[in-house]
Amino acid sequence: MISLKDWVVPHLEGWTLQQTLMARRIFYVDYSIMRGLHCRQGRMMAAPLGLFFYTEKRQLQPLAIHLDPLSGNDQLLFRCTDPAEEWLQAKLWLNLADSCHHMIVGRLLTHLILEGVYISLRRNLAQSHPVYQLLAPHFRSFLAVNQKLKEWMLDRGWIARNIQLTRKGIKQLLRRGFKQWRFDIQANFYAELESRGVYDRRALGNYPYREDAFVVHAVMEKYVMRFLRVFYAQGSVALLGDVELQTWRNEMADPMEEAGLGLEGIPLGKARIRNGVVYPIGNVASVSSYSNASSLSATSSGSSGECIFGLITLEEAKSLIMGILHLLVVVSGSVLRLPMFDEYGFVAHYPLSLFGSFPIREDEKEVKRSITESWSGLHSLSAYDKTVAALPNRRMTVEMVLYTRVASRIQLSNLGHYDINFIVDKRALAVLEEFTPMPTLPIRFVQHQEAKHYWAEDGIFDPPVQVVIDRFKRLRWGAYIHPRAGRRKHLYRCGTVVGKLKSFVLV
Known part of the structure; x- marks a missing residue:
């Protein structure tokens, strides 16, 4: 394979490769789970690996993308110094794998697991049980939402019509994702961050999702532990x-x-x-x-x-309940749902489907020859034209825009403010009343942090419309290098994000 050791050093802002690895400033995303999935006729699915560097400006900058690292094909390895057309296509195919992984493993698999948890909860716990009363408000309308989600993805719904995978491919990905799923990792906020190598603030400083979730989780853990001590005073x-x-x-x-x-x-x-x-x-x-x-x-x-x-122990009971609340409130209820329209709303940035085949990296001689032929008019289809031709058609685009808008804007009950309260014990009601105003504190803190970090370079807390438009454009075509990229799903959802490099990445 092509050696990246010498090539990557000039892009490390004066750091040596060893220093960068020791400081854990190199990250990678691994989508090997997507390899070999059954796709629609004439479609393909990449299993890419992306290499990123955390810059001094506190941004994740993409350095290289390999669309199929296990194949060892150098023509599928793209670097940020390659021609803009090739680099754009590589990022597009990486985002395709990311979007399909998010929709199937992130959303559908999480909802299916929570559906089983809820059914088991109804089977084993009486409605008068304190744990049932604690969790029941968060499962409101959950089965109805799951039924609609399964119709969208498995029963010729809008996702099933527009996604790159067939129904067989969706089930393949569900099985693979479930084999890797563990409650003590995916349902544990701290362990999940540690498993992806993004827990350390010194390694990845600008990660708003982590900072916001720290505050929310602290409030929720305090509430759950106070609640359990009311009913399990004897431990x-x-x-x-x-x-x-x-x-x-x-x-x-x-x-x-x-x-x-x-x-x-x-x-x-x-x-x-x-x-x-x-x-x-x-x-x-x-x-x-x-x-x-x-x-x-x-x-x-x-x-x-x-x-x-x-x-x-109460700590074990709290871990079980907090894991379920984490999946309900943070993962399926907010992080993987609310930003859907921001991502899928512009298909050229985050497509669920692409036509054609993988881009092939040309060597320098081929690039010079193609440039000469394009000047002479021998090439009627440029690289940008190929990129546009690979994008979803008008019907697929309209459906993705409309349905992601609906899916990401339906608001449920605020944390601590429930339409139906199942708690009847006076002692537990006192704990709930004490907890009810507490979620507003982290919300204000999060809003303050967003204003301080996101708009600091503009010098104002409430940006004008033109600033929002400019940032929207930069976000669409360079989400990985935008300051707000940490809030996006890319770092949260990726199969593997760690600071240690594989041997086949840097040979």
Whole structure:
């Protein structure tokens, strides 16, 4: 393959490659999960890998894109110094993989998992159960939304008509995404950031999603823990005595062959009972090593006492509930839904489908020959014309604009302000009343941070219309190098974003 070591150094702003790696300022996005998916007739799906550098201006700058790194084909490797037409096409195919991954793995898979969690919740917890009362307002109309989402994606809806993948390809991607999905990572905000290598502020400073979510999560965690302490004042003894809660946890962890949800990474604790006293030992690292998750709640006797598995501590119960709230409120309710129109509304920036085949990188001799032929009129179709021809047609564009506008602008209840309140206990109502004004504090903080960071270079907090238009244009054609790119889905949704480079990237 083409060596990138010598080429990439001049683009590191005076840093050596070793210094950049030590400072974790080089990132990559890996979409190998998209490789080999079944596409529509005459269509193709790339499995790209993108290389980014975090500049001194606190921006992620794309350096190189390989549309199929596992193939080892140098003609599919594009660099930011290549001709603008080729570089534009490479970014377009990278965004295609990103949009399909977002729509299927980010949205559909998350909604399907939450649907199973909600059905299991209704099956095992009574309506008078405190955990049910805590989660029920967030599941309002959730099944109806899921039904419409499945119609859009699997039953000849607008997404099924316009996406690059066939129904078979969508199911392939769902299966691959579910195999990689873990509750203790995807449903844990801090672990999810750490798994992608974007938790450290020193490595990636300008990441507004992370900073905003820190504030929101702190408020939610305080509320959930206060709520649990009201009903489980005795701690481990009360949790182990809650048969409904333990059965619900087991059903989510049970494999599908045994009528469970098959979710990996559900919180699981271990305790030893000696003389009627519960002594928590710690968390069980993984449920996958056991053949049956429900058997983990059984007890085993030994010389040192009786051993039991399940939700043992309030911290484990909080992790379970916070994970579900994170998926409901932050992931499916906000981050992956609200910016849809901003991204999909301009198909030349974020297409769900492209016609034609991958762009091929030409060597320098071919580039000179093509330029000469274009001057002489021998080439009737330029690279820009090929790019425009690959974009979705008018019908597909109109449908994407209309439906993403609808999907991203439907507002649900604000956090803490519910249309229907299921909580009836006076002690819990007091906690809810104390929590109700708290979400406004992080909202004001987020708005202040947005004004301070996004419009600092303009010197004003409320930008005029022309500034918004200028930024809109820059965002559309260069989302990865725009200061607001950190808020976009690219860093949140990517399959792998870490600071360590693979050997096949820098040879």
